[in-house]
Amino acid sequence: MDLEEQFALFPAxxxxxxxxxxxxxxxxxxxxxxxxGHPHPAxxxxxxxxxxxxxxQLIGAGRGDAITASAxxxxxxxxxxxDDTHGASLVHVSSVLVPVCLALAEREDLSxxxxxxxxxxxxxxxxxxxxxxxxxxxxxxHTTAVLGSVVAAAAGGWILARDVRRAATAAELAATxxxxxxxxxxxxxxxxxxxxxxxxxxxAALLSGSGISAPRGFTARDGLVAGLLGPDALALLRWDxxxxxxxxxxVPKPYPCCYLIxxxxxxxxxxxxxxxxxxxxEAVQVTIGPLAAxxxxxxxxxxxxxxxxxxxxYCVARALATGHVSVADFDDPLRRPAxxxxxxxxxxxxxxxDDSLGPVCARVRxxxxxxxxxxxxxxxxxxxxxxxxxxxxxxxxxxxxxxPADRAALVEDTVLTGGAGTTARSLARLLAGPPVTxxxxxxxxxx
Numbered sequence: 001m002d003l004e005e006q007f008a009l010f011p012a013x014x015x016x017x018x019x020x021x022x023x024x025x026x027x028x029x030x031x032x033x034x035x036x037g038h039p040h041p042a043x044x045x046x047x048x049x050x051x052x053x054x055x056x057q058l059i060g061a062g063r064g065d066a067i068t069a070s071a072x073x074x075x076x077x078x079x080x081x082x083d084d085t086h087g088a089s090l091v092h093v094s095s096v097l098v099p100v101c102l103a104l105a106e107r108e109d110l111s112x113x114x115x116x117x118x119x120x121x122x123x124x125x126x127x128x129x130x131x132x133x134x135x136x137x138x139x140x141x142h143t144t145a146v147l148g149s150v151v152a153a154a155a156g157g158w159i160l161a162r163d164v165r166r167a168a169t170a171a172e173l174a175a176t177x178x179x180x181x182x183x184x185x186x187x188x189x190x191x192x193x194x195x196x197x198x199x200x201x202x203x204a205a206l207l208s209g210s211g212i213s214a215p216r217g218f219t220a221r222d223g224l225v226a227g228l229l230g231p232d233a234l235a236l237l238r239w240d241x242x243x244x245x246x247x248x249x250x251v252p253k254p255y256p257c258c259y260l261i262x263x264x265x266x267x268x269x270x271x272x273x274x275x276x277x278x279x280x281x282e283a284v285q286v287t288i289g290p291l292a293a294x295x296x297x298x299x300x301x302x303x304x305x306x307x308x309x310x311x312x313x314y315c316v317a318r319a320l321a322t323g324h325v326s327v328a329d330f331d332d333p334l335r336r337p338a339x340x341x342x343x344x345x346x347x348x349x350x351x352x353x354d355d356s357l358g359p360v361c362a363r364v365r366x367x368x369x370x371x372x373x374x375x376x377x378x379x380x381x382x383x384x385x386x387x388x389x390x391x392x393x394x395x396x397x398x399x400x401x402x403x404p405a406d407r408a409a410l411v412e413d414t415v416l417t418g419g420a421g422t423t424a425r426s427l428a429r430l431l432a433g434p435p436v437t438x439x440x441x442x443x444x445x446x447x
Contacts, residue, residue: 056069057069057428058431059076060076062432070103070202073198074194074198078190078194080256081253087360088133089130089131090133090143090359091148092194093123093144093250095198098119100205104118104159104206111422112427118158121167122155122158126147127243128241136228142185142194144194145194146178146197146228149174150175150201150224152201154168154171155201156201157170159205160208166209169214170207171204174204177200177204178197180193186307186309186311251380256325258309260359262360264378267378268320271320271364272320274376275368281345283348283367284316284364285352285365287364292312300317300346309330313349314334316349321344321345362377363378395408399411
């Protein structure tokens, strides 16, 4: 019996439940408890979160309260799985930090500099907990929705008061309600749960200044880390470490799919440069690490863009067949006539798991029609950072899907060159609205 079958047993007898006086008494009792508890600090603090729906900008269009805006913007940043990853922790760190810090900075009319400092603070918090990330994913918990929610709350608490005690309180509060499952990978629920985790972080940041008592929800022996991973995991946190390597640990994505597949894609693209088009390939063998095992074994699902982003078979076959893996490659996977070569390679592809490989390490071996074999491998430890010019080009390409070029240029200039007088609100205003023309003397900044 599945859950739907179980639930189907309930409706037939609901009328009998409603007819009982006890059910009504239970409802009355709850309402009475609510009336009595109305003055308590906890509901008072939560009521204080109610705000004007116009306090924060939604990316693309519309406005909302800070909690809703941070959730929607996080889901938007994460929707295509084209957002960055903090390599060691596997947290899609900017998808949680940017929405929280921007919504709160706009709400409080803070400077762009303070927004950027809070973002940097959140990166250091992520590095502090980075060793937990792969363990959480391996245990079935979505690292971005769990650890990401906690570190985003810390950044939110810090931006509101520039006080580390409030940042710690926000993190501990967020830990008590942080959750997300790897079971959502390959479905639309994955960006939704990142959005909900970000809303949890924003809410915790705002509550951190209310004066309500908070447990050590993250770092106690009965807290989130110990509860999910065991008490020994607490020793894996980078205690007494300034985490100066945090910024350098963030890896922007060149491909809009699961980060754990990127090594296999890089290997496949390297092979294609060597052997030419996919029509010369008779068989493909992909080897990937244990953390990505579930992705390596997932078949490509025709027409399902989210599933394709988490299919090693589809992504590698696409790279070998076309020489690229772009946003457009997931618009309608395996259904267009041009995808015939991708489909052929998917059918000729097998995957294995090598327990010695790290999360993003991979090997791809092909057998050619001539009988010759070629192999390429990828290890992120030996790869360089994504060049600045490539990052700017990626931004322009992505922005062109939603906003006019002149508005995208102003966003770019504001983020890259905004000085002491630039506010977070001025950046937020550029994320929606009619096209504008840059002032004379302005223009696009290059790196």
